Amino acid sequence: MTTSLDDLRRDLDRRWLLLVLVAWVAVAGWYVFDRWTMIRWLSLGDTDDNMRLMQVRAWMAGQGWYDLRQYRMDPPAGFDIHWSRIVDLPIAGLILFFRLFTSPSWAERLAVGVAPLLPLGVTMVALAATARRLVGPLAWPFALVVLVTSASTTMLMFMPERIDHHNWQLAALAVTVAGLCDPRMARGGALVGLATAFSLSIGLEMLPYAAMAGAIITLRWVWDAGEARRLATYAVTLGGGGAAGFAAFASYANRALRCDALTPVWLSVVVVAGALLLLLALASPRRPAARLLIALAAAAAIALGFALAFPQCLGRPEQVSPELARTWLDNVKEAKPLYKHPFRVAFPIAALPVIGLIGAAVATWRARRTSSVVGWAAVALFTAFAVAMLGWQARAASAAQLLAIPGAAALAALLLPWLLRRSLPVMIGGIAIGFVLVTGMFAGLLIKWFPIDPPSAYTRRINGATGECMRTSRLLALNRIPKATMFTFVDLGPRLITVTHHDAIAGPYHRNGTAILDVQHAFSRSPAQARAIMARHGATMLLVCPDMAESTIYRARNPGGFYDQLAHGRRFAWLQPVPLRRGLPYRLYRIAPPNAAFPITRAP
Structure with a gap:
């Protein structure tokens, strides 16, 4: 029995990469099936x-x-x-x-x-490598279990059909953590620099984490001048990788001085930061106080240079109008702090990050006299930063849960050996209870078993109606209508053009701000203004889906406006109803040409 256990331990250690890939294939296969x-x-x-x-x-x-x-x-x-x-x-x-x-x-x-399962494989390998380096050679299964079973918000980003860029940025974040705690300095610095450049080339959503990773690497060098090689490699790969990413992937539009992507604005920051950090690494004063002083001077120079060169980017990076910020961007749920969300939403999201932070702090303290203390300190700082980010925007939840996994794995590795020495009933019960606690699953179970702050019947109805509006089988029926430019809700636009052959006017993208405001104005203002806006955009048909979440906003905020009148059955001579098959959730109208008379009549 002992020999079998020893063989198992050796296999888990020696073949960890192969076994992680096998686990990835199994998880990916299950999600495709599910x-x-x-x-x-x-x-x-x-x-x-x-x-x-x-x-x-x-x-x-x-x-x-x-x-x-x-x-x-x-x-x-x-x-x-x-x-x-x-x-x-x-x-x-x-x-x-x-x-x-x-x-x-x-x-x-x-x-x-x-496609979303590819970055999941990268994430699993990076987390397993981090757990092996910090927790122990046999701890990597703990990290994978926590990821798959507990990091619900994170795992949603890797589900089939989730093809947006967030999953690749999370994979880059996982690689960044692996690089921060890599004992091989050059490799660790290169991993962090390249992962950061890769993430920023995709989008700026992870910019705060990129800055924090750079600060942690710099602090390691301030603490120990022997870390100069890690810092130098990071600096070179960050600047070079950022420049390569811009040259290879920046669109024509992103070559202007915009603030919302890797444009010349942020490319300048990345390249200058890389150059200054390289100079710091090459200089490496002997005294820590001197290293700290020049590091702070470099940070101040970057911040001051950015403020002077690009003052337009000191505000919101989206650079939207005050009206659009008030009517749309400020109301995006994921952009609000987590504490402004319902308890049933916030509690399960925050549980794992808090537990991971506790675990990272405990592990850092336990490793204070070992060589892994610096790696654990880096993870603890990163995890604390991610938890703090939840107080800024709820969209930080996926990154916070991901960064919490090493700390949660450390708690599991600390608890399991103690439980294995207990009696069988205590061991089984303790493992079950410990698993629920360490992984944060207790929060979701409490919300499920004890209906705390449940969604209202109204919310459930609106969510159901929105789902019906987006359903593929419903939208496909619109392909029986000859191709047209349809004036419809902002949130329905991207789905409409994906499933049907029709064109739309707007989608929820800040560079589309003028069109978003036009849609809002059309549905909110007078019928005459609505028709003029639709004509200006060349729309020939009007498509609405009653009770979709966006439609309720127009009715609630603008009683008496065009959409409110339309929803209450008012008819307009310039809108000709188009019959649709029974059971479809839509109302479709043909828009009369701009030069046609449009007397407004009331429904009998």
């Missing part, structure tokens, strides 16, 4: 997922590599998307691969089902 209905029906639930697929389709149909305008939104000019092509590459590659075996339609469905 979400097969979604894959079959191309159920891209998020507006960004739909727009990502449209970007891939446009590129594969011949649109330029650096042209990221979406021409099926607000045609004919379209509007600019601030993303890059990095995430398009694996999706397009999978589509081409699956076309070898099946139809183009099925190849696309399979590709968007499999």
